[in-house]
Amino acid sequence: MLRGLAAAWGVYTAGLAVLLAQLLRRCRGGFRAPVLPPQPGRVAVVTGGAEGLGLSTARQLARLGMTVVIAGINEDKAQAAVRKIREETANDRVEFLYCDLASLASIRQFVENFKKKKIPLHVLINNAGVMLAPRSPTADGFERHLGVNFLGHFALTSLLLDALSGAPGRCARVVTVASATHYVASLDPDDLQGSRGYSAHGAYASSKMALVLFTYRLQRLMRVRGLRATASAADPGVVDTDLYRHVCWPVRLAKRLCGRLLFKTPDEGAWTSVYAAASPELEGRGGLYLRDEEAARSLPATYDLELQERLWAESCRLTGVPDVAATVLSEAIPDVNSDLRVTLGGCQQPGNAPTWPPRPQQPPPATKPRPQHGCHAPGNRSFEIKPRLQYGFHAPSNRP
Numbered sequence: 456m457l458r459g460l461a462a463a464w465g466v467y468t469a470g471l472a473v474l475l476a477q478l479l480r481r482c483r484g485g486f487r488a489p490v491l492p493p494q495p496g497r498v499a500v501v502t503g504g505a506e507g508l509g510l511s512t513a514r515q516l517a518r519l520g521m522t523v524v525i526a527g528i529n530e531d532k533a534q535a536a537v538r539k540i541r542e543e544t545a546n547d548r549v550e551f552l553y554c555d556l557a558s559l560a561s562i563r564q565f566v567e568n569f570k571k572k573k574i575p576l577h578v579l580i581n582n583a584g585v586m587l588a589p590r591s592p593t594a595d596g597f598e599r600h601l602g603v604n605f606l607g608h609f610a611l612t613s614l615l616l617d618a619l620s621g622a623p624g625r626c627a628r629v630v631t632v633a634s635a636t637h638y639v640a641s642l643d644p645d646d647l648q649g650s651r652g653y654s655a656h657g658a659y660a661s662s663k664m665a666l667v668l669f670t671y672r673l674q675r676l677m678r679v680r681g682l683r684a685t686a687s688a689a690d691p692g693v694v695d696t697d698l699y700r701h702v703c704w705p706v707r708l709a710k711r712l713c714g715r716l717l718f719k720t721p722d723e724g725a726w727t728s729v730y731a732a733a734s735p736e737l738e739g740r741g742g743l744y745l746r747d748e749e750a751a752r753s754l755p756a757t758y759d760l761e762l763q764e765r766l767w768a769e770s771c772r773l774t775g776v777p778d779v780a781a782t783v784l785s786e787a788i789p790d791v792n793s794d795l796r797v798t799l800g801g802c803q804q805p806g807n808a809p810t811w812p813p814r815p816q817q818p819p820p821a822t823k824p825r826p827q828h829g830c831h832a833p834g835n836r837s838f839e840i841k842p843r844l845q846y847g848f849h850a851p852s853n854r855p
């Protein structure tokens with residue numbers, strides 16, 4: 456009970472802090488759409504692309520000329536979205552493919568169907584999600600937030616890894632939609648299902664923290680394997696969508712009354728994902744936590760390499776996905792920076808993009824970092840993040 460209240464308090468405090476930051480930003484001129492070059496020839500999969508942030512993301516990628524596959528569960532809604540996007544963008548290369556992230560069998564079927572198309576995959580947007588969903592397990596018996604938000608995307612990404620392909624001079628990109636609620640989350644890889652005390656608020660926040668941990672390890676894995684691909688997390692802010700359908704009525708009422716002023720529109724919220732997926736400035740850069748189209752710090756615990764490793768191993772066990780990271784990364788230099796520019800796979804920065812200087816690598820730590828939440832391994836980050844408004848959930852002094 457107390458645990459649940461604390462988790463709810465954390466989630467609403469995080470949301471309020473973001474709303475205040477958004478209000479301040481609006482007073483200072485508001486949000487601006489990233490200016491991106493057309494990208495015909497690129498193929499993107501957007502999970503949950505039939506509504507909310509996913510729909511806006513799919514529409515914006517289609518407008519850039521990409522082929523877009525909307526992966527989702529509600530065929531009628533998704534087909535309507537496909538028609539709408541085609542009309543609005545004059546891009547016919549938008550389609551729907553069924554994928555229920557609450558079922559590993561459905562995810563495998565989706566991957567099989569996608570691969571049958573024999574088209575490359577350049578952008579994967581792990582966007583779909585549920586929040587405060589009524590307590591009901593997924594088809595595989597996972598707690599729903601864990602199963603849909605995290606394990607579903609973990610399995611989907613892992614199974615699509617070999618389909619992800621960069622073009623000459625271009626990396627493929629995995630963009631995972633995170634949330635500021637991860638700043639108030641905690642995560643125990645040995646009890647992902649929350650059997651030692653469940654709260655829906657806590658489960659949602661933990662699933663988002665898991666996605667950030669996963670993103671950083673995925674980035675390291677892809678870099679060490681020499682894949683021409685990068686992985687980053689995109690935090691959309693607080694956005695006026697149906698995600699809030701299960702929150703308590705006072706919050707729904709407040710959203711209805713102040714939504715326009717305080718919340719981002721779905722288009723504004725999607726800009727961070729679209730920027731992460733398509734910006735030339737980010738070519739070859741991964742392992743980033745992006746908020747309002749800028750790199751920011753995530754919760755210090757998300758940089759903990761051992762926590763990343765334990766979560767990955769447990770996720771493999773639960774989903775039956777082979778743990779390729781265990782071998783690949785155990786043979787790698789322990790403090791290989793996760794977000795160094797990718798060069799092994801041949802992705803290069805386009806000539807007109809700004810130079811991005813990585814810091815020199817630091818010597819490997821003498822001992823493995825301890826699995827302590829709240830601290831992170833030295834040397835895991837490699838670039839200077841612009842000072843920016845922090846939401847106040849982590850101390851800037853924790854930076855490596």
Ligand SMILES: NC(=O)c1ccc[n+]([C@@H]2O[C@H](COP(=O)([O-])OP(=O)(O)OC[C@H]3O[C@@H](n4cnc5c(N)ncnc54)[C@H](OP(=O)(O)O)[C@@H]3O)[C@@H](O)[C@H]2O)c1
Nearest residue numbers: 503507508529555556557582583584634693694696697698
């Ligand atoms: N809105 C915010 O303020 C906010 C803030 C931070 C992070 N986010 C994140 O942004 C992402 C998008 O959320 P949203 O705000 O756009 O919410 P939304 O409007 O409720 O959209 C969620 C999408 O996820 C899909 N989905 C749900 N369960 C699924 C399943 N089992 N398999 C496949 N797809 C499934 C839904 O499909 P159906 O429509 O077919 O059910 C829907 O398209 C989520 O990951 C959310 O956590 C949102």
